[in-house]
Amino acid sequence: MIEVKGLAAYNSITGLAPYSFKRNLPLSNEVLIDILYCGICHADIHQAENNYGNTVYPFVPGHEIVGRVKAIGNDVTKFKNGDLVGVGYFLGSCGHCPNCLNHEEQYCENGITPTQNGRLPGGETTKGGYSDSIVVNEDFIVSIPKNLDTARVAPLLCAGITTYSVLKYNLVKPGHRIGILGLGGLGHMAVKFAVSFGAEVTVLSSTSEKEKDAKDLGVHYFINTSDKDEVKRLIGSFDFIVDTVSAKHDINLYLRLLKKDGTLVLLGVPVDNPILGVGLLTSLRKKITGSFVGSIEDTQQMLNYCATKGITADVELISPDYINIAYKRMIESDVRYRFVIDMKKL
Numbered sequence: 001m002i003e004v005k006g007l008a009a010y011n012s013i014t015g016l017a018p019y020s021f022k023r024n025l026p027l028s029n030e031v032l033i034d035i036l037y038c039g040i041c042h043a044d045i046h047q048a049e050n051n052y053g054n055t056v057y058p059f060v061p062g063h064e065i066v067g068r069v070k071a072i073g074n075d076v077t078k079f080k081n082g083d084l085v086g087v088g089y090f091l092g093s094c095g096h097c098p099n100c101l102n103h104e105e106q107y108c109e110n111g112i113t114p115t116q117n118g119r120l121p122g123g124e125t126t127k128g129g130y131s132d133s134i135v136v137n138e139d140f141i142v143s144i145p146k147n148l149d150t151a152r153v154a155p156l157l158c159a160g161i162t163t164y165s166v167l168k169y170n171l172v173k174p175g176h177r178i179g180i181l182g183l184g185g186l187g188h189m190a191v192k193f194a195v196s197f198g199a200e201v202t203v204l205s206s207t208s209e210k211e212k213d214a215k216d217l218g219v220h221y222f223i224n225t226s227d228k229d230e231v232k233r234l235i236g237s238f239d240f241i242v243d244t245v246s247a248k249h250d251i252n253l254y255l256r257l258l259k260k261d262g263t264l265v266l267l268g269v270p271v272d273n274p275i276l277g278v279g280l281l282t283s284l285r286k287k288i289t290g291s292f293v294g295s296i297e298d299t300q301q302m303l304n305y306c307a308t309k310g311i312t313a314d315v316e317l318i319s320p321d322y323i324n325i326a327y328k329r330m331i332e333s334d335v336r337y338r339f340v341i342d343m344k345k346l
Ligand SMILES: [Zn+2]
Pocket: 041, 042, 043, 063, 089, 158, 159
């Protein structure tokens, strides 16, 4: 067994605190990773607060993990000691269903094993990356390109791949007009990728103070969604709208902003399901779709793409003892755009 130091929520209300636990030594096809950085995703906060009703405590969050290989099992072929590697939202899937065989493990028909609060075949709960080490099967690990700032890479493992795969599978290309709804951790990565794909990018946000930030990220237009006249002028404008907002909001407003055949992609999962104006879809053959993180293959492709384009997340690097303040600030949308924990300071 390996002694591990980490941070855990012991219940849904008192926040996170230091936690020591044990991990198994790597099996023949597993890799022991010394964790350097871990990003903080909104899902971490939802699970720490048991908002989905399935959190097992003590809960160790963290699925935007960057670290170095410390030891490998006998049959590992893809990695060697010292390699810079990453782990994202899941660290296992069945491997034999049609989606796994098609390299879309995130949609495994038998269910993925999430990196945090997941169930291992033996019934044990997975403990995530707010810790100093983790053991993962080599098939669920990606290589981190050397030329990128390592701390800024961590959020690419969830926020990055989630937005990259949406643009890839919707075949976004130069000339497309894209609206990005919400400018948080996901939204700012969606902006960076959409701009790099050559699309014309508009940020739709209810916070007018974000206009300068949006322009700094390279967006072409900024629309304040609380200005109803400004929004009306955009009816029928967009090929795609990427909706990153998980708070309750009117999706029909954004369906109106799509062109004929336009697509609204939902990434946030609101607790209350939205009310849908079906006529908005049928009248102009519009589509609504969703998307969930990305495959291991696409994650590696995304990281390689980021290395050639110099794309990383904008982050605020924090030490572990800042965690509860960081959570509070995230709930208040007070972060540009992702907190990353420096795990060496544990
Ligand atoms: Zn996430």
